[in-house]
Amino acid sequence: MEKSVPMNDWKAMKAQRAINRVHLFIHGAALAALFYYRITTIATTTSSSTHFVAHLVIFTAELTLSFIWLLSQASLWNPVARTVYPERLPSDDDLPSLDVFICTADPVKEPSLGVMNTVISALALDYPPTKLHLYLSDDGGSPVTLRALQQARSFAKVWLPFCRKYKLKNRCPQPYFLGEEIIGLEEGRVGDSDSDSDSDHSFVDKKAIEEAYEDFKISLGKIVIEEDVGASRDHSSTIEVMSDDEEFPLVVYVAREKRPSHPHNFKAGALNVLLRVSGMMSNSPYILSLDCDMYCNDPTSARQAMCFHLDPKLSQNLAFVQFPQIFHNIRRNHDIYDGAMRFIWTKWDGLNGLRGPVLSGTGFYIKREALYGIRKLQPNVDLNQLKEYYGSSNEFIKSIYRSYKTNFPSTDESLQKEVQLLASYSYDKGFNLHCEGWISVYFAPSRPCFLGSSPISLSETLVQNMRWFLGLSQVALSKYSPLVYGAMRMSVLQSIAYAELACYPIYFLPVYILAFLPQLCLLAGLPLYPQACLLLALFVSSPFFAVFVFVLISSQLKQAQEVMASGDSLRTWVNEHRVWVMKSLTSYSFAVANAILEKMGLAKASFVPTSKVTDGEVDKLYQMGKYDFQAPPAFMVILCSIYMINLGALVIGFGRVLVNGKINEMAMQAFLPLFGVILHYPLMEGMVLRKDGGRVSPSVSLLSALVSSLLLSAYALLSQY
Numbered sequence: 001m002e003k004s005v006p007m008n009d010w011k012a013m014k015a016q017r018a019i020n021r022v023h024l025f026i027h028g029a030a031l032a033a034l035f036y037y038r039i040t041t042i043a044t045t046t047s048s049s050t051h052f053v054a055h056l057v058i059f060t061a062e063l064t065l066s067f068i069w070l071l072s073q074a075s076l077w078n079p080v081a082r083t084v085y086p087e088r089l090p091s092d093d094d095l096p097s098l099d100v101f102i103c104t105a106d107p108v109k110e111p112s113l114g115v116m117n118t119v120i121s122a123l124a125l126d127y128p129p130t131k132l133h134l135y136l137s138d139d140g141g142s143p144v145t146l147r148a149l150q151q152a153r154s155f156a157k158v159w160l161p162f163c164r165k166y167k168l169k170n171r172c173p174q175p176y177f178l179g180e181e182i183i184g185l186e187e188g189r190v191g192d193s194d195s196d197s198d199s200d201h202s203f204v205d206k207k208a209i210e211e212a213y214e215d216f217k218i219s220l221g222k223i224v225i226e227e228d229v230g231a232s233r234d235h236s237s238t239i240e241v242m243s244d245d246e247e248f249p250l251v252v253y254v255a256r257e258k259r260p261s262h263p264h265n266f267k268a269g270a271l272n273v274l275l276r277v278s279g280m281m282s283n284s285p286y287i288l289s290l291d292c293d294m295y296c297n298d299p300t301s302a303r304q305a306m307c308f309h310l311d312p313k314l315s316q317n318l319a320f321v322q323f324p325q326i327f328h329n330i331r332r333n334h335d336i337y338d339g340a341m342r343f344i345w346t347k348w349d350g351l352n353g354l355r356g357p358v359l360s361g362t363g364f365y366i367k368r369e370a371l372y373g374i375r376k377l378q379p380n381v382d383l384n385q386l387k388e389y390y391g392s393s394n395e396f397i398k399s400i401y402r403s404y405k406t407n408f409p410s411t412d413e414s415l416q417k418e419v420q421l422l423a424s425y426s427y428d429k430g431f432n433l434h435c436e437g438w439i440s441v442y443f444a445p446s447r448p449c450f451l452g453s454s455p456i457s458l459s460e461t462l463v464q465n466m467r468w469f470l471g472l473s474q475v476a477l478s479k480y481s482p483l484v485y486g487a488m489r490m491s492v493l494q495s496i497a498y499a500e501l502a503c504y505p506i507y508f509l510p511v512y513i514l515a516f517l518p519q520l521c522l523l524a525g526l527p528l529y530p531q532a533c534l535l536l537a538l539f540v541s542s543p544f545f546a547v548f549v550f551v552l553i554s555s556q557l558k559q560a561q562e563v564m565a566s567g568d569s570l571r572t573w574v575n576e577h578r579v580w581v582m583k584s585l586t587s588y589s590f591a592v593a594n595a596i597l598e599k600m601g602l603a604k605a606s607f608v609p610t611s612k613v614t615d616g617e618v619d620k621l622y623q624m625g626k627y628d629f630q631a632p633p634a635f636m637v638i639l640c641s642i643y644m645i646n647l648g649a650l651v652i653g654f655g656r657v658l659v660n661g662k663i664n665e666m667a668m669q670a671f672l673p674l675f676g677v678i679l680h681y682p683l684m685e686g687m688v689l690r691k692d693g694g695r696v697s698p699s700v701s702l703l704s705a706l707v708s709s710l711l712l713s714a715y716a717l718l719s720q721y
């Protein structure tokens with residue numbers, strides 16, 4: 001074979017890598033000094049048993065924080081950035097075919113207009129149309145979605161030629177029409193188009209296409225009125241193949257069978273069904289998986305992904321190419337719910353330098369073989385063994401072989417029945433997504449390939465995070481725990497990086513401890529930190545005070561540096577911090593508790609899809625940068641009580657310390673509640689000052705006042721022993 005030019009390239013992010021490593025050693029040394037202080041203090045604390053226990057508990061918090069910090073170093077060790085050269089791809093005739101999977105679950109929470117925009121944007125991918133096949137999974141089994149899909153397909157038949165003619169870069173109709181004043185037709189082009197830029201023509205065309213889109217929207221509105229909206233949990237499977245046009249991508253609607261008595265495994269179950277159904281129809285070697293709200297913002301994503309998948313050096317072991325999840329409805333630098341989740345994607349850069357990131361659930365191009373959990377089937381493999389794994393459909397098993405030629409759509413009734421059967425639950429034997437030896441690639445081009453919608457209320461944010469971290473806690477508690485299972489099968493750094501994700505929710509423990517204990521001990525007059533001499537230089541009284549201050553500052557500076565490196569302002573650092581504390585106290589702790597209960601058989605999995613409906617009031621608050629505190633009362637009482645405790649400790653404790661003159665001993669302990677009270681000031685505002693619909697409900701404030709005064713008086717008990 002002749003020597004080919006590479007289609008992709010990577011380079012180490014050297015500056016960031018250097019900063020990360022220097023931080024690792026300096027911060028690590030400071031932590032060692034901190035541990036030395038704790039251990040020696042605990043060993044010599046004889047004053048009271050309460051004091052001894054308090055030291056132990058605070059040490060537990062410090063150990064946990066340091067443990068997660070240590071795990072996080074794996075994904076910071078070697079961050080890598082990638083580039084692609086799509087112009088070096090083989091010609092269209094030689095590109096592999098591609099199946100697009102889109103999942104939707106509920107026409108009320110996920111309105112058809114949004115879902116269909118995603119569908120249309122995917123149909124408009126810059127890829128040979130005969131090699132593109134789109135499967136929409138409707139877990140709601142709703143006629144609304146089926147009929148909307150038919151309408152979307154009709155609209156796409158005029159939309160696609162329009163996109164191609166004007167080489168549009170933004171091929172999702174809704175944002176295209178909304179953004180017309182801002183980006184205009186000219187800037188929305190793919191590449192440097194010189195032909196067909198006759199503005200008169202484009203104007204005429206544009207009017208026509210706008211009208212077609214309006215008609216499409218009206219038709220969706222009619223469907224909602226005519227049909228019964230609402231997701232069903234009890235229906236047989238429906239499959240509708242739309243393929244009357246050779247030059248247009250195949251579109252297939254799939255509603256799998258659902259019965260209340262049978263676990264349907266949510267989105268994973270839906271993807272499994274799509275995998276089987278598509279295996280019989282188009283059987284493309286590559287699959288793009290999208291959530292219903294994740295539209296294609298760059299039509300070239302498929303070609304970008306192929307730059308990795310078709311690279312002879314990577315291809316054999318490469319399972320998937322993951323793009324970041326980026327959201328169109330987030331206000332940059334005013335992201336009060338930290339929807340951007342920079343802390344995740346920064347890690348993905350690092351995983352890129354190991355053997356690649358985990359699947360994030362949407363926006364990835366995966367190799368079909370990898371989803372089957374097999375490496376190239378041997379022709380002589382035992383058929384019964386395969387049936388055990390993949391279910392008993394002979395036709396489907398045949399499809400697993402690379403050489404399988406689909407003859408779909410066909411009029412052959414038996415084949416049609418077979419497909420119908422594949423969407424019924426009798427085949428719910430899970431495909432194992434865990435693939436050994438596969439690698440993956442994370443690719444974050446400057447123009448986001450996919451844009452989704454992020455929750456913009458506290459309630460949705462906390463509930464969504466609870467769901468995610470419940471999943472992660474379950475992994476941590478399962479036999480696939482990365483620290484045990486992974487450590488034996490992956491490189492050390494890779495398994496540590498995965499372990500960090502799985503362990504992430506245990507942040508709840510140190511956050512709870514630090515939100516209570518130093519405060520209560522401040523009231524009880526029990527010092528937990530080394531003495532400070534605030535008037536003189538820090539080192540005069542206790543060198544360990546300087547150690548604590550250093551650890552605090554160094555961790556904060558590191559985060560600030562990362563925030564700024566990703567182009568955000570310090571406001572983002574504040575938001576990230578605040579949301580992290582709120583999530584730790586609610587989402588993470590509930591997630592861990594649920595995972596443990598489930599493990600003991602006391603709780604059951606559930607999935608409430610996040611709402612993609614824009615609520616006027618909620619949106620208004622978000623645009624003004626105000627939190628929407630109408631969250632589950634259990635969450636709000638926790639947050640408000642802790643706020644009040646910190647406020648109380650600050651006021652009472654500070655007063656007493658000043659009177660007793662113990663300010664040096666208590667400096668750190670007074671600083672913690674001070675920091676908390678300032679950082680979470682919006683909560684105070686929500687309880688006391690705000691009158692709008694997003695304020696903290698008075699009943700929540702009242703209950704929190706009660707809870708916090710009870711807990712505050714506990715300090716009196718503490719000081720008795």
Ligand SMILES: O=c1ccn([C@@H]2O[C@H](COP(=O)(O)OP(=O)(O)O[C@H]3O[C@H](CO)[C@@H](O)[C@H](O)[C@H]3O)[C@@H](O)[C@H]2O)c(=O)[nH]1
Pocket residue numbers: 103104105106110137139265266267270290291292293325360361362464467468607608609610611
């Ligand atoms: O029973 C279900 C439940 C959900 N979905 C679909 O799954 C997708 C994700 O659901 P969503 O409510 O949007 O959850 P998010 O928290 O926003 O999604 C994130 O978290 C999920 C795991 O909790 C991942 O699967 C997603 O890819 C990831 O974007 C949506 O398209 C849903 O329609 C189903 O198909 N069947």
Ligand SMILES: [Mn+2]
Pocket residue numbers: 291293452453610
């Ligand atoms: Mn979502």
